[in-house]
Amino acid sequence: xxxxxxxxxxMARLKIAAFLAxxxxxxxxxxxxxxxxxxxxxxxxxxxxxxxxxxxIRKGHVGRRPRTWLSLTTVGLESxxxxxxxxxxxxxQGRAHPARETAAEEPR
Amino acid sequence: xxxxxxxxxxPDVALDVARAxxxxxxxxxxxxxxxxxxAGLSYALGFGLLGVSALIHGDRRAAFAIAGLLMCxxxxxxxxxxxxxxxxxxxxxxxxxxxSRRARWMSTGFVPAPIAVAGVVWLVxxxxxxxSLALGALLGISTWWRLSAWRRARAQPDR
Numbered sequence: 458x459x460x461x462x463x464x465x466x467x468m469a470r471l472k473i474a475a476f477l478a479x480x481x482x483x484x485x486x487x488x489x490x491x492x493x494x495x496x497x498x499x500x501x502x503x504x505x506x507x508x509x510x511x512x513x514i515r516k517g518h519v520g521r522r523p524r525t526w527l528s529l530t531t532v533g534l535e536s537x538x539x540x541x542x543x544x545x546x547x548x549x550q551g552r553a554h555p556a557r558e559t560a561a562e563e564p565r
Numbered sequence: 566x567x568x569x570x571x572x573x574x575x576p577d578v579a580l581d582v583a584r585a586x587x588x589x590x591x592x593x594x595x596x597x598x599x600x601x602x603x604a605g606l607s608y609a610l611g612f613g614l615l616g617v618s619a620l621i622h623g624d625r626r627a628a629f630a631i632a633g634l635l636m637c638x639x640x641x642x643x644x645x646x647x648x649x650x651x652x653x654x655x656x657x658x659x660x661x662x663x664x665s666r667r668a669r670w671m672s673t674g675f676v677p678a679p680i681a682v683a684g685v686v687w688l689v690x691x692x693x694x695x696x697s698l699a700l701g702a703l704l705g706i707s708t709w710w711r712l713s714a715w716r717r718a719r720a721q722p723d724r
Contacts, residue, residue, distance in 0.1 A: 475582070475590075476589060477590070480591070483590065486655065487593070491593065519652055524655075544577075544583075547576040551575075
């Protein structure tokens with residue numbers, strides 16, 4: 458299906474993109490906590506998305522404490538929306554042809 | 566923790582996961598119920614009082630101007646408090662969230678309109694006070710309406 462993007466193929470990347478699609482920018486620790494992702498997995502996933510041009514990583518400070526902020530790029534948001542649309546299409550196709558799928562899965 | 570391929574899970578489960586994650590971000594940046602009214606009212610009173618002070622003469626002129634400026638400070642302060650809350654919470658709100666494209670456009674596209682109308686009032690009448698009154702009324706109403714619509718749109722379930 459057109460629109461399915463491998464960049465969102467892991468659960469961690471899918472969650473990060475979805476969370477960031479719901480806000481302008483979020484702090485690294487908050488994303489890890491709200492998405493229930495370990496910091497190391499989040500870091501790895503964020504770098505992958507950044508290399509794909511889908512995610513922006515910004516270093517900042519709140520008071521004296523350094524903070525890392527994550528946000529989706531415009532391209533990232535568009536690709537993520539297209540990915541969700543493709544998933545929805547796959548879901549609809551599955552609902553439209555449940556009998557065919559069941560028959561195909563049965564052993565002969 | 567979670568780094569399995571989404572290919573291992575069905576598309577509808579992936580959609581549910583994405584929906585829940587996006588909802589978590591939107592809920593973390595929810596606009597307080599009082600904010601649209603406070604922002605709209607302080608805009609209207611701020612520019613309205615400044616407009617009145619420019620139109621009248623006498624002792625009360627300074628009092629109206631100070632009150633107007635005070636309301637403008639309250640307005641800027643309320644947006645500042647909201648921004649500080651977002652930074653402290655670690656999530657900054659977007660104009661989108663789960664809102665539709667129309668709601669997103671409304672939240673940003675209508676901002677220059679009151680300023681343009683006030684400019685026309687100033688050009689036609691040549692009176693800064695009337696332009697300021699028009700700006701206060703239009704900016705106050707549009708801000709209240711825009712933020713209320715944005716708040717409602719973000720509170721709705723995902724599309």
